[in-house]
Amino acid sequence: MSQLLRVQCFTVSRDGFGAGEGQSLARPFGHVDPADLVSWAGDTASWVNRTEPGGTRGLDDHLTRDYPRGIGAEIMGRNKFGPQRGPWADHEWQGWWGDTPPFHTPVFVLTHHPRPSFTLADTTFHFLTATPAEALARARQAAGGQDVRLGGGVATIRAFLDADLVDTLHIAIAPIDLGRGERLWRDPRELTDRFHLEAVPSPSGVTHLLFWRR
Amino acid sequence: MSQLLRVQCFTVSRDGFGAGEGQSLARPFGHVDPADLVSWAGDTASWVNRTEPGGTRGLDDHLTRDYPRGIGAEIMGRNKFGPQRGPWADHEWQGWWGDTPPFHTPVFVLTHHPRPSFTLADTTFHFLTATPAEALARARQAAGGQDVRLGGGVATIRAFLDADLVDTLHIAIAPIDLGRGERLWRDPRELTDRFHLEAVPSPSGVTHLLFWRR
Numbered sequence: 001m002s003q004l005l006r007v008q009c010f011t012v013s014r015d016g017f018g019a020g021e022g023q024s025l026a027r028p029f030g031h032v033d034p035a036d037l038v039s040w041a042g043d044t045a046s047w048v049n050r051t052e053p054g055g056t057r058g059l060d061d062h063l064t065r066d067y068p069r070g071i072g073a074e075i076m077g078r079n080k081f082g083p084q085r086g087p088w089a090d091h092e093w094q095g096w097w098g099d100t101p102p103f104h105t106p107v108f109v110l111t112h113h114p115r116p117s118f119t120l121a122d123t124t125f126h127f128l129t130a131t132p133a134e135a136l137a138r139a140r141q142a143a144g145g146q147d148v149r150l151g152g153g154v155a156t157i158r159a160f161l162d163a164d165l166v167d168t169l170h171i172a173i174a175p176i177d178l179g180r181g182e183r184l185w186r187d188p189r190e191l192t193d194r195f196h197l198e199a200v201p202s203p204s205g206v207t208h209l210l211f212w213r214r
Numbered sequence: 215m216s217q218l219l220r221v222q223c224f225t226v227s228r229d230g231f232g233a234g235e236g237q238s239l240a241r242p243f244g245h246v247d248p249a250d251l252v253s254w255a256g257d258t259a260s261w262v263n264r265t266e267p268g269g270t271r272g273l274d275d276h277l278t279r280d281y282p283r284g285i286g287a288e289i290m291g292r293n294k295f296g297p298q299r300g301p302w303a304d305h306e307w308q309g310w311w312g313d314t315p316p317f318h319t320p321v322f323v324l325t326h327h328p329r330p331s332f333t334l335a336d337t338t339f340h341f342l343t344a345t346p347a348e349a350l351a352r353a354r355q356a357a358g359g360q361d362v363r364l365g366g367g368v369a370t371i372r373a374f375l376d377a378d379l380v381d382t383l384h385i386a387i388a389p390i391d392l393g394r395g396e397r398l399w400r401d402p403r404e405l406t407d408r409f410h411l412e413a414v415p416s417p418s419g420v421t422h423l424l425f426w427r428r
Contacts, residue, residue: 045426057382057426058412062276069283168271198272203412212259212271 003140004147005075007157007169008067011037011206012185013178018154020181023083028096030181037174040206048102059202063170072143074103075135077156078111081125087113094120106142108135110156132163154182161191169195169211217354218361219289221371221383222281225251225420226399227392232368234395237297242310244395251388254420262316273416277384286357288317289349291370292325295339301327308334320356322349324370346377368396375405383409383425 012018018037020030028034041047045055046065055061078084082093095101101123108126115127128135139148150160160166171188188197188209195211202208226232232251234244242248255261259269260279269275292298296307309315315337322340329341342349353362364374374380385402402411402423409425416422 056410058410058424059414059422062280062424065280065283066276069279196270196272198417200273200414200416202414208273210272210276 003072003143003145004167005136005150005160005165006071006147006167007150007152007171008071009041009064009170009172010152010157010184011041011172011174012154013037013174013176015177015179016183016185016187017178017181018152018157018184020178023079025083028083032178032181036176040172040174040202040204043204056204058204059200059208060204060206063172063208066170067149068104070147071105071149072146073105073139074107074149074151075139075156075160076107076109076151077153078109080151080153080156081109081111088115091115091118094118095125106139107151108139108142110135132160132165136160136165154184157184164194167213169209171209171211173207173209175205217286217357217359218381219350219364219374219379220285220361220381221364221366221385222285223255223278223384223386224366224371224398225255225386225388226368227251227388227390229391229393230397230399230401231392231395232366232371232398234392237293239297242297246392246395250390254386254388254416254418257418270418272418273414273422274418274420277386277422280384281363282318284361285319285363286360287319287353288321288363288365289353289370289374290321290323290365291367292323294365294367294370295323295325302329305329305332308332309339320353321365322353322356324349346374346379350374350379368398371398378408381427383423385423385425387421387423389419 010018020032022030029037040060041064043056044061044064045057046061048067081095084093100121103123106124106126108128111127112129117124117126128138136148150157150166191211195213198210200208224232234246236244243251254274255278257270258275258278259271260275262281295309298307314335317337320338320340322342325341326343331338331340342352350362364371364380405425409427412424414422
């Protein structure tokens, strides 16, 4: 099988927002409490950031298991990496994730502003000024034959969808409305001209949307 | 995490039967058409027996992906391996699966009748006269730190449940009634004293039951 480009475990609100307004160092998701979006994932046994034993092993867990599996590289937008805009003022900021980021692969950060690569534990961040197609080619090369995860945020997913480069998406719908922020879609059926769509309600309250190409 | 004992992608009818009556060489599932039970799995992109490209990538596929992943050995009952009863009349029968069985790990077949091990492609079959606990210890040793899959059939799963050795179960309920055959349960809620249970209906018509220990 060829190397897929996959969105995994990306959560949006019922009204389609993946993050709120007003991102800052203290509020990576802007006005939204991140737990309102992503606690479904954090509660599972397999979530990559889990540090303690335990966790659920139901449907949600079956989906968080696929987050790292078969993935050899990630592509993310600059504002998944950090809240800065414009040229990099300093290089001390190394992402939201501390000394051991949960990616464990090369990560390609899309930005218009050059910056040297660096490594934290087993994750190396590269900074690219590139079109989606160029970034995907680089990430595939780095992925050692495995798939590439498209990490978000919303603008990055939209750009790769617009370029028709995405093979599968797993989007979780959290049971909240945000009203404003970074919007992925008005309605998930916008994508069904190009993708099959299954909607699977979970006992946790989220609904998992699974898209794959027609 | 310790090595789990997992049932994966085992299908039963609505009335709890995993196979029909009258198993024979020509009818591994007895009076039941196997497709009525397992076509949900065969339709997915990730099913281990798939030989052609294509297949669905929705909920069912997320579950078939877990069939091989993280598994280092399988335990099965004798009548998953073949229809024979009593001492092995000959050693020409090497299972239902042809030259390349879909297991790709050591497989431990529980039987009261000794038989030498043999290897087909990357699957080695061992024949054990052992209690469930003894068989699990052997399989764990062979699994190289990975989990062990409990492959069935029904009597084997029941024996390991009775010995309280099973950590997680994924059982698919196919939308048919069989009336007779090999019965796993009268009602899945028989297990909820020991296991959490999530029931997840799939668009394909099966309902996935996910059990994990309380």
